[in-house]
Every structure is written in structure tokens, then in C-alpha cells.
Amino acid sequence: xxxxxxxxxxxxxxxxxxxxxxxxxxxxxxxxxxxxxxxxxxxxxxxxxxxxxxxxxxxxxxxxxxxxxxxxxxxxxxxxxxxxxxxxxxxxxxxxxxxxxxxxxxxxxxxxxxxxxxxxxxxxxxxxxxxxxxxxxxxxxxxxxxxxxxxxxxxxxxxxxxxxxxxxxxxxxxxxxxxxxxxxxxxxxxxxxxxxxxxxxxxxxxxxxxxxxxxxxxxxxxxxxxxxxxxxxxxxxxxxxxxxxxxxxxxxxxxxxxxxxxxxxxxxxxxxxxxxxxxxxxxxxxxxxxxxxxxxxxxxxxxxxxxxxxxxxxxxxxxxxxxxxxxxxxxxxxxxxxxxxxxxxxxxxxxxxxxxxxxxxxxxxxxxxxxxxxxxxxxxxxxxxxxxxxxxxxxxxxxxxxxxxxxxxxxxx
Amino acid sequence: xxxxxxxxxxxxxxxxxxxxxxxxxxxxxxxxxxxxxxxxxxxxxxxxxxxxxxxxxxxxxxxxxxxxxxxxxxxxxxxxxxxxxxxxxxxxxxxxxxxxxxxxxxxxxxxxxxxxxxxxxxxxxxxxxxxxxxxxxxxxxxxxxxxxxxxxxxxxxxxxxxxxxxxxxxxxxxxxxxxxxxxxxxxxxxxxxxxxxxxxxxxxxxxxxxxxxxxxxxxxxxxxxxxxx
Amino acid sequence: xxxxxxxxxxxxxxxxxxxxxxxxxxxxxxxxxxxxxxxxxxxxxxxxxxxxxxxxxxxxxxxxxxxxxxxxxxxxxxxxxxxxxxxxxxxxxxxxxxxxxxxxxxxxxxxxxxxxxxxxxxxxxxxxxxxxxxxxxxxxxxxxxxxxxxxxxxxxxxxxxxxxxxxxxxxxxxxxxxxxxxxxxxxxxxxxxxxxxxxxxxxxxxxxxxxxxxxxxxxxxxxxxxxxxxxxxxxxxxxxxxxxxxxxxxxxxxxxxxxxxxxxxxxxxxxxxxxxx
Numbered sequence: 031x032x033x034x035x036x037x038x039x040x041x042x043x044x045x046x047x048x049x050x051x052x053x054x055x056x057x058x059x060x061x062x063x064x065x066x067x068x069x070x071x072x073x074x075x076x077x078x079x080x081x082x083x084x085x086x087x088x089x090x091x092x093x094x095x096x097x098x099x100x101x102x103x104x105x106x107x108x109x110x111x112x113x114x115x116x117x118x119x120x121x122x123x124x125x126x127x128x129x130x131x132x133x134x135x136x137x138x139x140x141x142x143x144x145x146x147x148x149x150x151x152x153x154x155x156x157x158x159x160x161x162x163x164x165x166x167x168x169x170x171x172x173x174x175x176x177x178x179x180x181x182x183x184x185x186x187x188x189x190x191x192x193x194x195x196x197x198x199x200x201x202x203x204x205x206x207x208x209x210x211x212x213x214x215x216x217x218x219x220x221x222x223x224x225x226x227x228x229x230x231x232x233x234x235x236x237x238x239x240x241x242x243x244x245x246x247x248x249x250x251x252x253x254x255x256x257x258x259x260x261x262x263x264x265x266x267x268x269x270x271x272x273x274x275x276x277x278x279x280x281x282x283x284x285x286x287x288x289x290x291x292x293x294x295x296x297x298x299x300x301x302x303x304x305x306x307x308x309x310x311x312x313x314x315x316x317x318x319x320x321x322x323x324x325x326x327x328x329x330x331x332x333x334x335x336x337x338x339x340x341x342x343x344x345x346x347x348x349x350x351x352x353x354x355x356x357x358x359x360x361x362x363x364x365x366x367x368x369x370x371x372x373x374x375x376x377x378x379x380x381x382x383x384x385x386x387x388x389x390x391x392x393x394x395x396x397x398x399x400x401x402x403x404x405x406x407x408x409x410x411x412x413x414x415x416x417x418x419x420x421x422x423x424x425x426x427x428x429x430x431x432x433x434x435x436x437x438x439x440x441x442x443x
Numbered sequence: 444x445x446x447x448x449x450x451x452x453x454x455x456x457x458x459x460x461x462x463x464x465x466x467x468x469x470x471x472x473x474x475x476x477x478x479x480x481x482x483x484x485x486x487x488x489x490x491x492x493x494x495x496x497x498x499x500x501x502x503x504x505x506x507x508x509x510x511x512x513x514x515x516x517x518x519x520x521x522x523x524x525x526x527x528x529x530x531x532x533x534x535x536x537x538x539x540x541x542x543x544x545x546x547x548x549x550x551x552x553x554x555x556x557x558x559x560x561x562x563x564x565x566x567x568x569x570x571x572x573x574x575x576x577x578x579x580x581x582x583x584x585x586x587x588x589x590x591x592x593x594x595x596x597x598x599x600x601x602x603x604x605x606x607x608x609x610x611x612x613x614x615x616x617x618x619x620x621x622x623x624x625x626x627x628x629x630x631x632x633x634x635x636x637x638x639x640x641x642x643x644x645x646x647x648x649x650x651x652x653x654x655x656x657x658x659x660x661x662x663x664x665x666x667x668x669x670x671x672x
Numbered sequence: 673x674x675x676x677x678x679x680x681x682x683x684x685x686x687x688x689x690x691x692x693x694x695x696x697x698x699x700x701x702x703x704x705x706x707x708x709x710x711x712x713x714x715x716x717x718x719x720x721x722x723x724x725x726x727x728x729x730x731x732x733x734x735x736x737x738x739x740x741x742x743x744x745x746x747x748x749x750x751x752x753x754x755x756x757x758x759x760x761x762x763x764x765x766x767x768x769x770x771x772x773x774x775x776x777x778x779x780x781x782x783x784x785x786x787x788x789x790x791x792x793x794x795x796x797x798x799x800x801x802x803x804x805x806x807x808x809x810x811x812x813x814x815x816x817x818x819x820x821x822x823x824x825x826x827x828x829x830x831x832x833x834x835x836x837x838x839x840x841x842x843x844x845x846x847x848x849x850x851x852x853x854x855x856x857x858x859x860x861x862x863x864x865x866x867x868x869x870x871x872x873x874x875x876x877x878x879x880x881x882x883x884x885x886x887x888x889x890x891x892x893x894x895x896x897x898x899x900x901x902x903x904x905x906x907x908x909x910x911x912x913x914x915x916x917x918x919x920x921x922x923x924x925x926x927x928x929x930x931x932x933x934x935x936x937x938x939x940x941x942x943x944x945x946x947x948x949x
Contacts, residue, residue, distance in 0.1 A: 035688060036681040039806045046809035051854045054837070087841060122916070131914045493783055494948040495880075513786040524780040526686070540678050541785045 061085050062432055063424035064097040066405060071417030075407045079419075081393060082116070082439040092435075096424060116441045117261055121145070128169040128176060139197040139204070140263040145169040146199050146229075148206045150183070150192045162186040166204060166227060179232040184225075188213055195222070195256045196269060200304050202229050207256060207269060222254045222271060224302065242273050242298045242311050249275040249295035258334045259385070268356050269302040270334045274326070297322050299339075301356055314354065315361055321352055329380040335388070338362060340410065342383060342390070344369075349406070351390065351413065365413025369406070386442045389416065397421050397435045444468050445490065445516075445588060445619060450499035452485055459485055461643030463499070469587055469619040472610065472633055476624060476666065477640035483623035484521070487590045490621075491518045503588065514544045516588040519581035521596060523573050527566035531559060531576055535583070542584055550583035553614070557605060571602030578606060582614050589615070591622040595629050603629060631662050639669050646670075675787035679795035684802065687763070691803055694759055695810055698752035705748020706818045710825035713738045717830055728829070739832040740819055740839045744846065753845070756807050760800065764868060767796045768875050772949075779949050789943040790936070793876075797868050804864070808849050815839055859925075866928050869935040870896045876939050880946035892938070896931050903927070 031037075062085070068076050081092040089100035114122075115135050122129040125145060132138065132147050139146040146168045152159040162183035169176050183192055189210045196207040204227040211220045226236035240254060257270040276292040299312040299322075314322065321341045325332060330343040337357050343350040349369055353362040384391045388411055394404040405419035423432055445467040452460040459482040467473035475483045488494040490501050492508050503512055525534045531554070539545045554561060557575040559568075565576060574594070581589060595603050609615060610633045624630065631651075639646040646669050654660050660668075716735065720726040726734075743749055771779040782792050815836050822831065840846040851857050873896075874889030881888060898905075903923050907913055915923065 033681050036684045036802075039684065039802055043802065043805045043809045046812050047805070047857070050812055050836075050850070051857070054852070055854075126916075130916070133913055488949065491784060492944075493780060495946050510786055510788050513784050518780070518784060520780055522775040524778055526778055527774075537682075537781075540682075541675055541787065543786070 061088055061090070061099060064090070064092045064421045064435065065424050066092060066094045066419050067422045068094070068417050068419045071407070071415060073417065075389070075417040076405060076419045078443045079391065079393075079405070080116075080441040080443065081405075081437045082441065083397075083435050083437045085435050086433060092421065115261070116439070117263065125169060125171075128167070134194065135263075136260050137194045137197055138263050139199050141199070141265070143171050144199060145171060146197060146204060148194055148197045148204065150194055150208070151180070152192070159191050160186075162189060162192045164206065164225070164227070166206075166229075166232075168199075168204075168229060177229070177232075181227065181232075181234050184234065184237050196258060196260070198264070198269075198304050199229070203227065203235070204229055205304060205307075209254070209256075219251050219253065222256070224269075226307075236307075238307075238309075240271050240300055240302065240309060242300050248278070250278040250292075252276040252292070252294075257332050257339070261384075266334060267304055267337050268334060269304060270332075270339060270356075271300045271302070272322075272332065273298045273300060294323075294326055297326065312354075312356075312359075318352060318354055318361065321350070331383055333383065333385050335385040335410075340385065340390070344381070349392065349408075351408065351410065353410065363411075363413065365408070365410075367406070367408055367413065367415050382437060382440050384440050384442055385410065391440060391442060393437055393440050395437050397437060398432075444502075444504060445621065446500075446502040446505075447486065447490065448500040448502075450486065450489055450501070451497045452482065452489065452494075453497055458643050460489075460496070460499075463640070463643070463645055465638045465645055465648050467588075467619055467621045467636070470617050471635040472615070472620040472622065473636040473638060474622055474624060474627070474630065474634040475638050475640060476627060476662075479625055481640045482643060483625075483640060484592050487518060487520075487592055487621065487623060490590060491516070493518070514542060514584075515586050516590070517581045517584050517586045518590040519577055519592065519594065521593040523565060523577040523580075525565055525576075525580065528564065530562055530564050531579075532561040534565065534576065534580060535561065538580055538583070544585040546583050546585045549585075549614070550579060553579045553583055556609075570597065571599045574598050574602060575605070578609065582609065586618070588619045588621070591620065593623055593625070595624065595626075607633070627662050627666070634662070637662055637665070639666065641670065675785065676791040676795055676798075679787075679791055680798045680802070683767070683795050683799035687767075687799065687803060690759070690763075691806075694752075694756050694807065698756060698807070698810065699814065701752045702743075702749050702814050702818060703821060705746055706743050706821045707825060709743050709746060709748065710738065710822050713742075714826055714830070732830075737832040738822065738826045738830055740815070740822060740834050741842055743818060743822065744839055744843045750845070753811070753849075760804055760807075764800060764871050765875060767800065768872070768879070772879070777949070783943075783947075783949060789947075790940045793872060793936075793939050793943060797865070797872060800868055801861070801865060805861070811846075812836070812850060862925075862928060866900070866932050866935075869932050869939070873935045873939050873942070876942040876947060880942050880948065896935065899934075900924070900927050900931050 064085075066076050066079060066081070077094050079093060083090055083092060085099075090097050091100075114133070118129070118133060118135055118138075121138070121140070128145060128147075132149070134149070137148050147166070149165045151163045151165050153161040163186070164181050164183060165178070166181070167176065167178040183189065186192075190213050191211050193209045194206060195209050198205045198207075206225045206227065208223045208225065209220055210223055222240040224236075224238050224240065225234060226238075227233065228235050242251075251273055253274040255272045255274065257272055258266060274297050275295040277295055279292055296319075299314060300309055301312055302309045318341060321330075321343055322332065324330070325341060325343050328344055330341070333340045333342070334356075337355070339354040339356060341350075341352040341354070343352075347368065349367045351363075351365040351367065353364070354360070355362045380395055382393045382395055388409065390408040390410050392406045392408070397404045404421060407416040407418075408414070409416050421435065447466070448464050450460045450463040451458070463482070463486060465473075475486060477483055485494065489496050489499075490503075490508075501508065503516055506512070508516075525537070529537070535545075535547070535550050538550075539547060557572070557579065559572060559575060559579070563572075565573065568576065578591075578594065581591070594606055598606070607629060610620075610630070622630070622634075634651055636648070636650050638648045647665065649665065651662055654662075654665060713735075717731060720731050720735075721728060771777055771782060783789060785792070819833070819836075819839070823833070834842070837852070840850050841852065848860060851860055870893055874893050877889040877892060878885040903915060903920055907915065907920070
């Protein structure tokens with residue numbers, strides 16, 4: 031046999047790779063299988079949850095049904111980035127053509143009949159952006175009719191960047207909230223603008239800035255933050271902004287340590303009514319003022335839901351929820367939800383919060399196998415804990431060493 | 444019949460062939476004569492499609508060269524074209540693997556005729572023996588046409604005799620042979636047809652027998668006339 | 673077809689000696705590496721625990737457990753792989769130029785074979801492909817052997833055992849050679865195959881037109897890259913993600929096949945009409 035060398039190589043190649051990949055196919059992923067298990071409370075509540083997570087280097091989605099690893103992540107995924115927001119994914123499925131190239135959820139607005147998108151376009155020259163303009167597109171879901179127009183950002187020359195925070199459409203007027211960085215602004219605070227576009231005339235009709243009067247607040251405005259959930263694409267009546275103040279010092283002072291960060295002084299809240307186009311500074315009750323200050327240093331957060339502000343705070347033993355009604359200007363309710371050894375449970379990383387249909391869902395962003403209650407669902411109306419859940423390792427991997435699981439998003443279906 | 448029509452070939456700015464035409468018949472030995480660098484080898488390579496021509500046509504039995512033509516025509520260059528680390532036996536095996544026209548009994552016959560040992564490595568052979576193996580690999584193919592490039596250059600006198608003997612034997616009989624040479628002496632008595640080349644063109648194409656009978660001139664006489672006249 | 677297979681076998685035979693040397697070096701280096709690294713880890717542990725009386729727990733905390741990862745990321749392991757990679761990169765060129773070396777050379781013989789000249793090219797490409805796969809297969813066989821050697825040399829408490837897949841996926845480079853999924857495997861080696869065909873075409877340009885051919889070859893490589901990367905350049909150039917990932921994947925597969933087809937077609941043309949011995 032003169033061909034034995036070649037034949038040997040071919041047989042070795044086929045056998046080795048064959049065994050390797052067939053074994054891989056049969057054995058499936060060697061990673062452990064997880065599932066959400068309800069440890070107490072209503073079992074149905076956690077049924078519609080899905081945790082988008084990473085285990086080691088692999089992506090997986092975990093629900094009460096079990097876990098599903100994302101297979102065959104290809105070069106394209108690596109290059110393009112494989113994380114797509116689930117809401118965007120759903121919209122891509124429903125409106126494939128319109129959603130082409132639209133990956134920023136902040137620029138999207140949706141109601142029953144309309145899907146709208148705004149994007150800021152710019153020229154990049156030597157690392158500097160210039161020539162900002164808005165690209166605005168709408169889709170009539172019924173007729174499938176699309177419109178698109180482009181409008182220059184007013185006073186575009188004075189900005190370093192223009193970044194879209196939120197898009198709303200009320201009565202044929204699109205209200206685009208942007209965070210703009212102004213050139214020659216020594217504090218680099220930036221401005222929050224709300225641009226109004228008449229969708230019928232395709233014209234810019236108004237450009238306003240979110241401002242506060244800075245009463246009884248010493249220090250320098252450091253940051254303006256939109257508190258609305260970026261995944262909520264329509265329906266909310268108010269936009270709420272938190273204006274954070276820090277001590278007023280000259281950062282160029284040479285006596286300062288180079289990574290000195292100015293001390294946080296306090297916040298103000300400004301609420302923008304999308305229907306009346308009025309902005310109003312909210313005088314929070316003392317209690318909420320204090321809570322807001324604490325939240326700034328902990329893993330808490332403030333959310334807008336159903337025209338109410340929800341102040342969520344984690345303490346050593348509990349989760350504190352205070353609800354402020356924007357319509358009435360009063361504190362609606364206060365709830366304290368006991369969490370067993372909350373500090374150890376929550377210390378692993380900042381929790382992920384989601385409010386949907388008056389229910390608050392909380393999930394740890396890092397989950398180890400010892401955690402008893404890494405998932406909590408709370409009824410916001412009553413403050414009752416609806417259910418608690420944890421992640422359980424399934425099947426034969428049970429006794430193996432399990433690394434920490436990282437959750438990067440929470441989907442409620 | 445091999446027909447070469449209006450071959451033109453440039454190397455850089457130098458026009459090597461400038462419209463070369465001739466024919467070579469089966470059963471005849473045609474000799475391309477010219478000084479070194481006149482493009483004789485290039486013509487043979489052109490016939491074998493081993494180097495592209497700028498223009499011109501080549502027909503082998505009326506057809507263009509295709510892959511199957513290599514079973515009908517072979518080229519014996521002036522140096523061996525086998526991997527030097529191969530033994531003669533391996534080289535013959537290689538030929539047998541790819542050529543239907545390989546004739547192993549003829550190869551064996553040539554082996555003993557040239558007194559070569561098939562277990563010898565090509566790289567270990569003397570110059571003369573290497574040339575003989577080169578010849579063997581070409582001659583053992585049952586092809587209609589043989590192209591030989593300077594089969595006698597740089598070879599010792601005894602090997603030359605052996606090789607010359609091949610031409611008068613049944614090994615070459617009935618085949619069409621084109622050989623190139625820059626010195627005619629060794630083979631004048633063997634050749635049937637002469638093509639005289641210079642400056643990229645054919646100066647004269649004639650049959651040796653006719654020339655001798657009709658004009659009483661030898662090849663050398665004609666050469667003297669053409670090149671010096 | 674028969675000639676093609678014979679040529680593949682022939683080309684494999686011609687590289688056998690160097691190939692076996694590469695395999696031998698890899699086996700020796702990787703297995704010796706496992707033993708040396710295991711032994712030095714154990715020696716280190718013994719010294720710490722028995723001489724300096726470091727508690728076991730503290731030792732593990734400071735030095736970590738021994739695993740195949742420290743072997744795989746060492747020069748003992750990467751060295752021979754890099755050597756093999758370099759050897760094959762070199763061989764892509766050498767597999768052609770070798771046949772042109774000397775006076776009348778072997779390329780005369782190859783081009784006068786009564787078979788399509790394209791078979792010569794295909795056999796050379798196949799040879800490189802098969803031999804590369806052979807090396808990777810050997811790596812796949814060496815990994816469990818290395819694991820076993822480490823188990824013999826390092827006590828259970830001091831080591832972390834990993835499956836072959838875990839070793840591959842946690843390594844910085846092995847996952848490219850041996851990807852998790854078979855589809856990814858096809859993509860990776862498809863890309864490699866495409867690169868080989870493009871380079872072969874460039875080499876044939878050089879062999880056909882010499883100095884001018886070098887330029888043509890480089891231009892061809894650039895054009896082929898441009899064709900293949902066009903959608904990605906488009907995506908990033910205008911910073912708009914026009915295509916969905918799955919569309920990009922399909923487009924890239926089509927473009928990859930297109931580049932291979934163009935390369936083969938051009939090579940065939942050059943081999944039949946332009947190449948000179």
C-alpha cells in the first residue's frame with residue numbers, strides 16, 4: 031500500500047474530529063443547566079421571567095423551564111456584538127424592514143399604531159464629532175407607511191456630542207430628549223434638551239432645556255439623569271430628571287489628587303409633563319429627599335412607572351420602597367420588604383430592577399449557588415412580597431463546582 | 444504532424460521569436476539548429492505549453508494541445524525533471540502512476556541498455572547517467588512525438604555514443620522527433636529534416652536527403668551558406 | 673480525479689519528513705512541558721508547606737491550583753504550535769517555489785502530466801489542508817494525554833481537573849483551532865482554505881509575470897480581502913448596522929465562496945495560459 035501515509039492521516043483526522051464533535055453533540059454543553067425555582071410565594075409570578083446571563087464565557091437564558099445556552103456564536107456575533115435587547119429583537123421580528131440598522135432602544139418609541147425612531151447623525155473628523163443632525167423615521171403599523179426626514183440640530187456648532195436619551199410622540203409631535211455636551215463648558219455638565227418635531231410638517235417646532243432653579247442647593251450641577259426606564263417605549267406621561275450637585279471646586283487645582291472626585295451634595299428632581307409640555311421642579315418631602323441622597327450611594331434606584339416615582343433602597347435587612355405620586359404631589363405608599371441577610375445577598379453586585387404592571391422584580395446581577403433569594407417579585411400596590419426564587423443547578427452537574435453566574439438583563443414576557 | 448505557425452515571443456524588450464513557422468512529421472527526426480539563445484528551447488517549451496507565446500499557433504496532429512496530448516507527445520529537457528531524492532525505480536513508478544502511455548517493459552529494456560541500476564538515487568548519478576535516466580523517462584512513454592532539448596550537450600563521449608545509438612534503434616522508429624542542437628556533427632547522419640533559426644526567424648527549412656540528392660550539399664554546407672553567406 | 677488523489681498522496685509524501693519532525697517536536701515539547709511544570713509546581717508546594725510551613729489553604733490561595741491552563745498557556749505548549757503555524761505559512765509558498773528550484777525542474781514534469789493543471793493546484797491546497805487538520809487532530813489527542821500526565825504528577829488536592837473542552841475554551845488560542853461547534857469549525861477552516869487559495873493565486877501571478885506579478889499578486893490579495901470584507905467595512909465605515917447578523921453571516925459565506933471561486937478560476941487561467949516554467 032503506497033498510500034498508507036495519506037490514508038492514515040485522513041483516518042486520524044476524521045476519527046479525532048468525528049469523535050470530538052459527535053461527543054460534543056451528544057453530551058451537549060458541558061456547562062451546568064440552571065432553572066429558576068420559586069422558593070416561596072406564588073409560583074406563577076416567576077414563570078414569565080427570563081434572565082439573560084453569562085456563565086463563564088457562554089451566553090444563556092434562564093427561566094423556570096430551565097436554561098438555554100446560546101450556541102454557535104459566530105464571528106459575526108463577535109464582530110457585531112451578540113447582545114440585542116429583547117424588546118428590539120421582538121420589534122425586529124415584527125417590523126424587519128423598518129428596524130434595519132436601529133439598535134439603540136433609547137431612540138425608539140412605540141404605541142398601538144406607530145413605531146418611531148430618532149437618531150443623531152454626525153461626521154467624525156480626527157476624533158471630533160461635528161455636523162449633528164436628526165434622522166427621524168416613523169412607521170404606521172396599520173398601513174405600513176414609512177416617513178423619514180432629516181433636520182439639523184439647532185446651534186449644532188456649540189456641541190461636542192448629542193446623545194438621544196428618550197423619544198416620545200404625543201399628538202403627532204415627536205419629543206426627543208437628548209443629552210448634549212457643550213463645548214467650552216468647564217464643568218462638562220452638559221444640557222438636557224427636548225426637541226419637538228411636528229411629524230406632519232416635518233419641522234422642528236421647539237427646542238427646550240431642562241433646568242432647575244437650584245434653590246437651597248449649594249455646589250455645582252454635575253449630572254442630569256433621566257429616570258425613566260429606557261425599555262419603556264411609550265405610555266408614560268412624565269419624564270423625570272434627577273439633577274445631581276457636587277461640591278464646587280476647581281478640578282484644575284494642582285493641589286488636588288489627580289483622581290479626586292468632588293463630593294456629592296444633593297439632587298433635585300425635575301418632572302416634564304409630555305402632554306402639557308410643562309417642566310416643574312418637584313419639592314420632595316424630607317423623607318424622600320433623604321432617601322434620594324442615600325440611594326445615590328447604594329444599589330438603589332429611582333423609577334418612573336404609572337406617573338409615580340418609585341424610590342427603591344437596599345438596607346442590610348430589607349428593601350425599602352417609597353412611592354411618590356406625580357399627579358397628586360404626595361407620597362402614596364411606603365413599603366418595607368424584609369430580605370433575609372440582604373447584605374450578603376445583594377453585595378455581589380448591583381441588582382437589576384424592573385417594574386412591569388405594578389410589580390417590581392429584583393434580580394442579583396451576580397448569583398452564586400448558595401443564594402436563597404436572588405430573585406424577588408413585589409406587588410407595588412400592597413408592598414407584599416409575591417414570590418421569591420433562586421437558581422438551581424439541574425441534572426448531573428449538581429455536585430460539580432459552580433462558578434458565579436452573571437445576569438445582565440431581565441426580561442418579563 | 445506538428446505544425447508551428449508564426450510563433451512570436453518576447454522576453455522583456457527582446458524579441459526571441461519573431462514569427463517562427465515549421466512542421467515536423469511523424470517518423471522523421473527534425474533538427475532545430477541555431478546558436479545558443481536563439482530560442483530553440485523556447486519553441487519546444489511553447490509546443491508543450493510550458494511557457495506562453497505572445498502569438499502564433501501550434502497544432503499537434505491538427506489539434507490544439509490539451510491535457511490528453513501529453514499522452515501523445517513528450518518533452519525531454521536538457522536536464523532531468525525528477526526530484527533528485529527519488530531513486531530511478533521511484534521515478535519510473537511516478538511515470539507509471541500518471542501516464543497510460545508508460546511502457547514498463549521498454550523502460551526495463553532501456554535500463555539494461557544504459558546499464559543503470561534502478562535502486563540508485565538520481566542525485567547520486569553521474570552527469571552522463573542522469574542524462575540517460577532523463578532520456579529513459581521520455582523514451583519509455585509510448586508517445587508519437589518526442590521533443591529533445593540538446594540531448595548531447597555536456598555529456599561524456601561514451602554516453603553520447605549510447606544515446607546516439609538510441610536514435611537508430613526501434614526506440615525512435617516511427618515516432619516524430621524534434622531535437623535541438625547547436626552543433627550538428629554528432630547527429631548529422633541521423634536527421635531527416637533541418638530547421639535553421641536565427642534572429643527569431645526560420646532562415647531555412649529543408650530535408651537533408653533532398654538536399655543531398657538534389658544539390659549535393661551536406662547540412663554543414665547549407666549552414667555555412669546560410670549563416671555566413 | 674484519480675490523478676488528483678495520486679498527486680495529493682505524492683505531495684503528502686514529499687512533506688512527510690518535515691511533518692514528522694514537527695509532530696515529534698510538538699509531542700516532545702508538550703509532554704515534557706506538562707511534566708516539568710507539574711514537577712516544579714509540586715516542588716514549590718512541598719517547599720512552601722514543609723519548609724516554610726505555609727498552610728495548605730493559604731498556599732492554594734496564593735498560587736492557585738495546578739491545572740492544564742498553566743500548561744496550555746506556557747511556552748512548552750504554545751511554542752510548538754507557533755512553530756507549526758509558521759512552518760505551514762512558509763510551506764504555502766514553499767510548496768510551489770520548491771518545484772521551480774534548480775535548472776529544469778520538477779514543475780516541468782507536473783505541468784506535462786496528462787491531467788488538468790488545476791489538479792496540481794488542488795492537490796497542493798488539499799495537502800496543506802489535510803496536514804494542518806492532522807496537526808490539530810494530534811493536538812486534540814495530546815490534550816487528554818497531557819491531562820493524564822498532570823494527574824499522575826500532581827496530587828488531587830493541588831489540581832483542578834478540566835475536560836478537554838474546558839481546556840480549549842479557556843485557552844487564549846486553542847478555541848480558534850478547535851472551536852466549540854462544528855459550524856464554527858467549518859467557518860474557521862473555510863476561512864483558512866480561502867486564504868490559501870488567494871495566496872496560491874498570488875503566487876501564480878508571480879510565477880507568470882515575475883516582478884510585475886508580485887505587484888499583481890499583492891493587488892489581487894487586496895482585492896480579494898476587499899471583496900470579502902466589503903460588508904463589514906460598510907457596516908463599520910458608515911457606523912450604521914444595516915444588515916442583521918444572520919444576513920451578514922450569509923453574505924460573508926457567499927462572498928467567501930465567491931472569493932474561492934474567483935481564485936480557482938484565475939489560477940486555472942494562469943496555469944493554462946500564463947505560467948512559465
